[in-house]
Amino acid sequence: MIRISIIEDDLTIRKNVITFIGFFDDLTLSSESGSIEEFLKTAAKKKIEHDVLLLDIGLPGMSGLEGISHIKALYPELDIIMLTTYDEEDKIVTALQEGACSYLSKKTPLEQIIDAIRLVYAGGSYMTPAIARKLTMYMKQGKKQVKHKLDLSPKQVEVIEGLVDGLSYKALAERLGISVSTIKTHIKRIYEALHVNSKSEAVAKYLQN
Numbered sequence: 001m002i003r004i005s006i007i008e009d010d011l012t013i014r015k016n017v018i019t020f021i022g023f024f025d026d027l028t029l030s031s032e033s034g035s036i037e038e039f040l041k042t043a044a045k046k047k048i049e050h051d052v053l054l055l056d057i058g059l060p061g062m063s064g065l066e067g068i069s070h071i072k073a074l075y076p077e078l079d080i081i082m083l084t085t086y087d088e089e090d091k092i093v094t095a096l097q098e099g100a101c102s103y104l105s106k107k108t109p110l111e112q113i114i115d116a117i118r119l120v121y122a123g124g125s126y127m128t129p130a131i132a133r134k135l136t137m138y139m140k141q142g143k144k145q146v147k148h149k150l151d152l153s154p155k156q157v158e159v160i161e162g163l164v165d166g167l168s169y170k171a172l173a174e175r176l177g178i179s180v181s182t183i184k185t186h187i188k189r190i191y192e193a194l195h196v197n198s199k200s201e202a203v204a205k206y207l208q209n
Helices: 009-022 036-045 064-074 089-098 108-120 129-150 156-166 170-178 178-196 198-207
Strands: 001-005 027-033 052-055 079-084 102-105
Touching: 001 036, 009 027, 009 108, 027 036, 027 178, 036 064, 052 064, 052 108, 064 079, 064 089, 064 156, 079 108, 089 102, 089 129, 102 108, 102 129, 156 170, 156 178, 156 198, 170 178, 178 198
Parallel strands: 001 027, 001 052, 052 079, 079 102
Antiparallel strands: none
């Protein structure tokens, strides 16, 4: 049985989700709240036993993004799915950085929300295609900014990201579809561009930027 809590201030949306959850034998509702403060007040009185939390962002009082850290402090193992109308890239990234594992639009059909709950409970992560696309575009833009700031070519960025991932020259060559000697040439030029003398220094400087 997957135990679900929901924090949503729109009563109609909250009741619709709760009603739909009730149609499935493997799902059960643990708690419902209209704000972070209400949720934390309930949690202070009794420990809520739950596995997955559906969390809105635009809430009265503390926002959902601000509330993630407070919730995680109480329930570090709780899987949080953002269910919100906000689809800005910065909010998506902030939610994931704070500890949410999935991000859904409120336009998502109820059936897909149930699929997301089950997938997250099984250890996965779920994003609607539109949200995933926005996150991908955000990451691509971040690479462009790093490239500009460090004066690295797109291929050099891919090479140094491989170093960050701890890949050997051979594994990195296989990932990028180029020879080991080409990898070594790229790394030499990366050292020159970053004004460093070792792989560890290059990785450290890249991560700082």
